[in-house]
Amino acid sequence: MGQYQLAQLRRYDAEAIAQHYRYRPWLLLWRAFRIIWLFAGFILGLKWDEWQNQVEQNKLRRAARLREILTRLGPTFIKIGQALSTRPDLVRKDFLDELVKLQDQLPSFDNAIAFQTIETELARSIKDIFSQISTEPVAAASLGQVYRARLHSGEEVAVKVQRPNLRPLLTLDLYLIRWAAGWLAPWLPLNLGHDLTMIVDEFGTKLFEEIDYLNEGRNAEKFATNFRNDPHVKVPAIYWRYTSPRVLTLEWINGFKLTDTQRIQEAGLDTDTLIEIGVTAGLQQLLEHGFFHADPHPGNLFAMPDGRMAYIDFGMMDQLDEFTKETLVDAIVHLVNKDYTEIAEDLVKLGFLTPDTDICPIVPALEVVLGNAIGKSVRDFNFKSITDSFSGLMYEYPFRVPAKFALIIRSLVTQEGIALSLNPNFKIVEVSYPYVARRLLKGETPELRRRLLNVLFKDGKFQWQRLEELIAIARSDENFDLLPTAQLGLQYFLSDEGKFLRQQLVLALTEDDRLHTEEVQRLWNLVKDELKPARLLDAAVGALTNLSKEQTAAIIPAAVLSLRVFQGKH
Template sequence: MGSQTLTTNNRRYDPQEIARYYGYRPWLAWGRAIKIIGSFVVFLLALKWDEWFSLEEQNKYKRATQLRQLLTNLGPTFIKVGQALSTRPDLVRKDFLEELIKLQDQLPAFDNAIAYKIIETDLGRPVKDIYSELSPEPVAAASLGQVYRGRLYTGEEVAVKVQRPHLRPVLTLDLYLMRWAATWLSPWLPLNLGHDLTLIVDEFGSKLFEEIDYLNEGRNAEKFATNFRDDPRVKVPAIYWRYTSQQVLTLEWLNGFKLNDTKSIRAAGLDPEEIIKIGVTSGLQQLLEHGFFHADPHPGNLFAMPDGRMGYIDFGMMDQLDERTKETLVDAVVHLVNKDYIDLAQDYVNLGFLTPDTDIRPIVPALEMVLGNALEQNVGDFNFKSITDQFSELVYDYPFRVPAKFAVIIRSLVTQEGIALSLNRNFKIVEVAYPYVAKRLLTGESPQIRRRLLDVLFKDGKFQWERLENLIAIARTDGNFDVLPTAKLGLQYLLSDEGKYLRRQLVLALTEDDRLHTTEVQRLWNLVKDDLQPNRLFDVAIGVLTELSREGVAAILPSVTALTTFGDKQT
């Protein structure tokens, strides 16, 4: 089997086949192994030197910078390793972590002649026959490829992404050496990984191979666009499949401003607050609704467009959450809001942050200390980055591990908050996130979301009037929230078979402690009365009642009768 067969025909990462190939040809890996080992030995000796001469505190930031430079010099695979490690506070000490977050995947552009040759070979036509215009130099160059600005003969302006030459063989060799090292390093590393180190290398390799498959990236972009097809605030570039291949991606050019280009954003007359809100709410939608999320939302991949939309590009790094994980995430939000730290600790078990056999009892007070302090703050003083920094301290004292999927999510949220802070130094992510989550709970039509809402509204069998008030008040800070459709959904649910339990609970809530809770009801009415105009309210009530069967109306009469009888007794 030749090198060409191994590295070109196999689009998926196959560690067994790679191991077989280099197992028969070990000399092909020796040179690269010596360079990698030599670089890390020099770095480790520098760390030891600091330890021997008590220079650790003095040199810690210098060593962190050296680590970032070392990974950059070793090329694309190690740049990606550094980016992955920047999301792992459970594996990397804090000073190194802060430096790795700065790791940029910028590399010098490769030769234009080579890029043009790749385009012609992959698309089977001369460049001049495909594009009427193509920029003489790339407009951007990163670790895995570079981008040109061009135009099709049909007039559309396009971005043309071309992969670096011989990238797959380079990545394949590095992954082989990493996996080989993992097999004998794993027993000696005091890391809280939760998995065998070789499995982590394999997961990293699979994601890396997906990222260098531009056909896969095109499919990701279209799936992402489909998820946001009804959202006029989000723009995803169209893919031109006729001019796209494994190593060449032609997509719609987006005119806009990178989100860290604050001067241009303001000069264009755009409202930074609105741009921030779109970014945060669309990020939450990806996690809690679609389950398919952009795993690399750095400033270069997000654009503020002149018409006020948020443009997304670069769909190589995407990830998928299953329904159970999405539901557990909503559970975690509910338990956090309710300050139910025992249930929250169990959520961490369900999400994979703690193993099922972990004794969560000593962890509960620690969670309450870190997260409780945050929730006691005014929403305007809440900072997601500070919470993740505090949480990272816990991973060394308790058996937490950060699953790879959630490492990416945490990185995504921290990155988005950082972008938002560059637009508005006073930005607090929760000011935008809370209204979204509240609106999601109040308007969710699925049984799962309704169950979560009931979890919020009832505690120890008692109805929490204040929580309902807070939810509505928070949701109304979202300018797009209309309480009337929410009231309609609530009424429909209340009158349905599924709402039988809630009807009983509401009667008990209105009459618990042997009194009618008219004060609480009045407060709720004062909160929503401006939105519930009589004519609109009447139309909704008629609509709901006409949808009900006679049996449905009859089913609720006992509850209403009970409430009326109780009221008569009070008078």
């Protein structure tokens, strides 16, 4: 495969790339020498600081040097640096502060090359396409740069142009990194060395998807479709007539980066509301749509003057299957229930532990780690403490992080980091658990209804306090209306599917040889302000009208059974 064919390679193919470079050792040797030379100098500098006791004085200079090295080595190493910039558990804070600059403070390439790329890709002149275009790029990223322009039809657009000769450079670096990973894997701890080449392949696959702007455009439209009914999330429209594999034209977004707290406050926007929009949208991507933004760094998220949050840059996305989504919800339910054996089984299902792993010694360790992180209340849950504690477990037990979950964890850590920059007292669960509670209470699908029952019943006993907590947490969102949920709940309760719940509720009301009027009274006090008698009657009528005659008749025995059980116990 010649250099021309390599430049035309549309999908990452480790074998094809290896075959190409196997017969071009001079390219490998020169690139490897350059990489080793730059990093050897950097490591010697760190060691020199240690010998001279100058670590503290020189740490900022060394961090800046690392950023310069990654920038000089080009797109592949910049992307690695960007990934590390979201991992405070792996990288020192001084290095972290510099690596964050790799998100959007990168050198641009020559305008003449960018404009020539636009004209070649779109087969027309710049003047024919745009009535005006900025003379300099407004942003430069690792794989391309962006110009602000206006179409002849009047729409203001962002024009993203890819850096030249990307594929040959990316494939060369990926081949060298994969080769190094194969050599390093046996020397690393099990959890880090396991499938190291697979992680490189996943990285390569994502990089190739990211440099196909047609793929990015399709991702943006799919993401927009998922959020079409959400008034808080904005996705820019794609102008397909002016888009190609190396040029992407999309709607211009007027807004402020989420890290620009001063401008956000000056615009009169509420930071806590923005956090809630971001976290809820992130959970919807993972648990509902299964299609998530895997690179939500501060340069890709904007607060708009009207209070909406805008997502841009859809090059790095990933898809979760139904089984994974359901298992994630299961894991949240088991975490709430403190069912640590089930959590260990969930980790096996999700690929963090191999199926042949003996989970018996792992369960007590999970209980210690998760029990301390959750504390007495779900609201005390701290995502950072979980990741820190798990990093300790990774060395003691055969945990591994599946490539897909490396992206999810990166996404969650990044979003939590953005939220903390807006509000240092932010706790991710204060927003995320109300969302999960609302979804469970609404129970739109049989799977969610089954999980709600798992939350409400433990060891065969109805958890009154859990239901109170769910309702209280769900109602912490001012926009949450309990009535539609009550109507859905009543429909389920009266349906064939709700037969088990009817029986269990009768037993729950009368268990321990007493009528649980206190618990019912507490629940009523919690919801009575929202569930006025007139609204409640409407909801009941609405629920009953959706039932068949057979289903309506089936609830009469349940009422009779309730009365008999109560009379028999008193």
